[in-house]
Amino acid sequence: MLLADIKIRVRYAETDKMGYVYYGNYATYFEVARVEMLRKLGLSYKELEDSGIFLPVADFQVKYIKPAFYDDLLTIRTVIKTKPGVRLVFDYETLNEKNELLNTAKVTLVFISASTNKPIQAPEYFLKKLAEATLLS
Amino acid sequence: MLLADIKIRVRYAETDKMGYVYYGNYATYFEVARVEMLRKLGLSYKELEDSGIFLPVADFQVKYIKPAFYDDLLTIRTVIKTKPGVRLVFDYETLNEKNELLNTAKVTLVFISASTNKPIQAPEYFLKKLAEATLLS
Amino acid sequence: MLLADIKIRVRYAETDKMGYVYYGNYATYFEVARVEMLRKLGLSYKELEDSGIFLPVADFQVKYIKPAFYDDLLTIRTVIKTKPGVRLVFDYETLNEKNELLNTAKVTLVFISASTNKPIQAPEYFLKKLAEATLLS
Amino acid sequence: MLLADIKIRVRYAETDKMGYVYYGNYATYFEVARVEMLRKLGLSYKELEDSGIFLPVADFQVKYIKPAFYDDLLTIRTVIKTKPGVRLVFDYETLNEKNELLNTAKVTLVFISASTNKPIQAPEYFLKKLAEATLLS
Numbered sequence: 001m002l003l004a005d006i007k008i009r010v011r012y013a014e015t016d017k018m019g020y021v022y023y024g025n026y027a028t029y030f031e032v033a034r035v036e037m038l039r040k041l042g043l044s045y046k047e048l049e050d051s052g053i054f055l056p057v058a059d060f061q062v063k064y065i066k067p068a069f070y071d072d073l074l075t076i077r078t079v080i081k082t083k084p085g086v087r088l089v090f091d092y093e094t095l096n097e098k099n100e101l102l103n104t105a106k107v108t109l110v111f112i113s114a115s116t117n118k119p120i121q122a123p124e125y126f127l128k129k130l131a132e133a134t135l136l137s
Numbered sequence: 138m139l140l141a142d143i144k145i146r147v148r149y150a151e152t153d154k155m156g157y158v159y160y161g162n163y164a165t166y167f168e169v170a171r172v173e174m175l176r177k178l179g180l181s182y183k184e185l186e187d188s189g190i191f192l193p194v195a196d197f198q199v200k201y202i203k204p205a206f207y208d209d210l211l212t213i214r215t216v217i218k219t220k221p222g223v224r225l226v227f228d229y230e231t232l233n234e235k236n237e238l239l240n241t242a243k244v245t246l247v248f249i250s251a252s253t254n255k256p257i258q259a260p261e262y263f264l265k266k267l268a269e270a271t272l273l274s
Numbered sequence: 275m276l277l278a279d280i281k282i283r284v285r286y287a288e289t290d291k292m293g294y295v296y297y298g299n300y301a302t303y304f305e306v307a308r309v310e311m312l313r314k315l316g317l318s319y320k321e322l323e324d325s326g327i328f329l330p331v332a333d334f335q336v337k338y339i340k341p342a343f344y345d346d347l348l349t350i351r352t353v354i355k356t357k358p359g360v361r362l363v364f365d366y367e368t369l370n371e372k373n374e375l376l377n378t379a380k381v382t383l384v385f386i387s388a389s390t391n392k393p394i395q396a397p398e399y400f401l402k403k404l405a406e407a408t409l410l411s
Numbered sequence: 412m413l414l415a416d417i418k419i420r421v422r423y424a425e426t427d428k429m430g431y432v433y434y435g436n437y438a439t440y441f442e443v444a445r446v447e448m449l450r451k452l453g454l455s456y457k458e459l460e461d462s463g464i465f466l467p468v469a470d471f472q473v474k475y476i477k478p479a480f481y482d483d484l485l486t487i488r489t490v491i492k493t494k495p496g497v498r499l500v501f502d503y504e505t506l507n508e509k510n511e512l513l514n515t516a517k518v519t520l521v522f523i524s525a526s527t528n529k530p531i532q533a534p535e536y537f538l539k540k541l542a543e544a545t546l547l548s
Contacts, residue, residue, distance in 0.1 A: 012446070012456075013296050013439040017186075017289040017344050023194040024168070024287060027161025028424040035423070035482075045423075046482040049154075057160040061198045070291050071446075071457040149309070149319075150302040150435060152428040154481050159424050165287040172286070172345075182286075183345040207428050208309075208320040291460075297468040298442070301435025323428075331434040335472045 002080040002133055004037035010072045020067035026094065027060065030107055033076035034090050041133050043126060052114040053123065055088065059108040066102045073097055080130065084122040086111055139217040139270055141174035147209045157204035163231065164197065167244055170213035171227050178270045180263060189251040190260065192225065196245040203239045210234055217267065221259040223248055276354040276407055278311035284346045294341035300368065301334065304381055307350035308364050315407050317400060326388040327397065329362065333382035340376045347371055354404065358396040360385055413491040413544055415448035421483045431478035437505065438471065441518055444487035445501050452544045454537060463525040464534065466499065470519040477513045484508055491541065495533040497522055 008029050016022040035045045048055065068074055077093040092105040113120045145166050153159040172182045185192065205211055214230040229242040250257045282303050290296040309319045322329065342348055351367040366379040387394045419440050427433040446456045459466065479485055488504040503516040524531045 009443075011439055012290055012442050013298060015291040016286055017291070017293045018191060018193065019291045020193065022164075022287050023197060024161050024164025027159075027164065028422055031161070031423050032420075044482070049481075054155060056155065056157065056204070057201055059200050060160060061196075063196050064194055067193070070460075071455070146306075148302055149305050149427055150433050153423055154426040154428070154430045156428045161424060165285055168286050169283075181345070186344075207323075208318070292465060292467065294467065296438075297471060298435050298438025301433075301438065305435070328429060330429065330431065330478070331475055333474050334434060335470075337470050338468055341467070 002037075002041070002130065004033075004040055004078050006033040006036045006076045006078055008032060008074045008076055010068055010070055010074065012070060015070045018067070019069060021069070021072075023062070023064060026062055026103065026105065029074065029076055029094070030078075030090065030092050030105060033078045033092065034107070037078045037080075037090075041129050043129050048123075048126070049114075051123075053120070054112045054114055055109040056112060057107055058087070058110045059106070061107075062103055062105040064103045066096075066100055068094070068096060068102050074102070083130070084111070084127065086119045086121060088122065139174075139178070139267065141170075141177055141215050143170040143173045143213045143215055145169060145211045145213055147205055147207055147211065149207060152207045155204070156206060158206070158209075160199070160201060163199055163240065163242065166211065166213055166231070167215075167227065167229050167242060170215045170229065171244070174215045174217075174227075178266050180266050185260075185263070186251075188260075190257070191249045191251055192246040193249060194244055195224070195247045196243070198244075199240055199242040201240045203233075203237055205231065205233060205239050211239070220267070221248075221264065223256045223258060225259065276311075276315070276404065278307075278314055278352050280307040280310045280350045280352055282306060282348050282350055284342055284344055284348065286344060289344045292341070293343060295343070295346075297336070297338060300336055300377065300379065303348065303350055303368070304352075304364065304366050304379060307352045307366065308381070311352045311354075311364075315403050317403050322397075322400070323388075325397075327394070328386045328388055329383040330386060331381055332361070332384045333380070336377055336379040338377045340370075340374055342368070342370060342376050348376070357404070358385075358401065360393045360395060362396065413448075413452070413541065415444075415451055415489050417444040417447045417487045417489055419443060419485045419487055421479055421481055421485065423481055426481045429478070430480060432480070432483075434473070434475060437473055437514065437516065440485065440487055440505070441489075441501065441503050441516060444489045444503065445518070448489045448491075448501075452540050454540050459534075459537070460525075462534075464531070465523045465525055466520040467523060468518055469498070469521045470517070472518075473514055473516040475514045477507075477511055479505070479507060479513050485513070494541070495522075495538065497530045497532055499533065 014025045075095040079091040088109045090107045094102040111120050151162045212232040216228040225246045227244045231239040248257050288299045349369040353365040362383045364381045368376040385394050425436045486506040490502040499520045501518045505513040
């Protein structure tokens with residue numbers, strides 16, 4: 001299991017008239033969190049795309065427990081539980097500064113070859129980096 | 138069962154560098170679709186809020202099958218399968234102009250009293266309007 | 275002069291904690307308005323891009339007078355005052371349902387060839403469609 | 412003159428099908444930059460709002476020179492040139508990692524009393540913090 005805590009500050013643009021972070025904006029937070037987690041592991045999502053592999057989202061699930069508010073400094077706890085194959089799965093917990101659990105989520109991505117537009121196995125160098133990594137925080 | 142087909146045109150701002158509609162933007166499409174469905178039923182989400190009842194999202198699930206592209210005129214098929222209590226559940230299918238199924242989703246909202254910040258039953262007038270309604274399209 | 279009134283309904287996602295439409299979201303409204311105006315003229319922005327011509331924004335100015343609120347049905351009055359050359363300029367006024375002027379804006383786009391990445395003159399068929407058009411509403 | 416360089420990483424959600432940061436998203440970057448600049452000066456925009464003073468945007472101008480791309484680590488150079496009165500003006504330059512100037516912008520905000528909904532002078536403690544501050548970076 002690999003875990004990284006990524007900090008994201010809530011922007012004014014991301015709030016709605018209830019004063020809450022709009023429920024759809026967590027998709028962006030989770031994207032930022034997985035990209036930053038991969039960066040900590042020495043993996044660049046941008047380089048992956050530049051090498052001809054895309055990682056579109058196949059499945060997204062969120063369970064909202066409490067809202068986040070403007071200027072909150074959120075912790076997005078990002079976890080990879082299983083070795084990726086064709087799919088790469090991230091589990092998330094969002095916590096606020098009082099360490100309250102705001103929501104839990106799961107995002108499933110699929111490795112796609114840009115040339116064939118077909119699913120492919122995770123590249124070897126990608127798996128190697130994950131295998132070398134130890135528990136992060 | 139109540140069903141409404143809501144049309145949404147993909148905006149340039151909603152695409153990403155893959156050329157796809159960014160996965161998080163469907164949350165907004167589904168919000169628009171349920172609000173427009175309620176409007177067809179004679180129910181205004183804005184008036185609901187003005188009367189002191191909020192409907193935050195408690196659960197959101199999407200399964201992505203195919204991408205949508207810039208300028209696509211999407212059909213968001215929006216369905217209420219069960220009579221609301223404290224919760225109001227919408228099931229969705231997104232279709233493109235070729236009638237291809239792009240994704241399926243489920244959004245669960247909770248009726249919350251603005252004064253107590255606690256869950257409450259769906260208001261009577263709301264249930265009455267749903268009961269009066271027949272199959273839409 | 276060409277003028278089109280484009281209607282846009284404010285989405286929940288587009289409001290902020292003040293209850294106003296977030297100031298940056300008008301950029302998207304103005305994009306939708308110019309694309310819909312061109313569609314009324316028989317011009318497709320998507321086809322323009324597919325033909326190898328991009329129209330990135332070179333200049334954007336907004337003067338905000340009053341806010342828009344959730345569920346407002348806005349009128350984006352969109353005007354082309356001058357024949358496009360390398361540049362295409364749109365002037366905007368945003369009005370609410372009470373016909374109050376909410377803001378005025380100007381967006382300048384530049385025709386760019388995708389193959390050379392250099393500015394080019396507006397294509398002939400584009401100018402022809404504009405010349406044929408009469409005052410819209 | 413007060414100056415702060417604020418770093419913002421481009422998110423996938425913020426790109427469009429051209430591969431550029433969508434032109435409207437700079438409004439959000441400039442919001443983040445001014446809030447972080449104020450934080451460096453010991454001023455919290457959130458606390459300002461909690462004390463009953465809002466700062467809506469009255470005027471926004473951007474001149475786009477070059478695009479930003481996914482994963483770019485942008486520098487938003489944020490400058491206050493003049494002592495605020497009823498208005499607070501920020502001048503911006505966006506630079507990429509090669510130190511190329513991507514755009515310049517100006518945002519004018521107005522101090523508004525939440526109780527009267529009328530413009531007011533910048534509060535004393537706010538001006539005091541700005542007066543105490545020296546050139547930042």
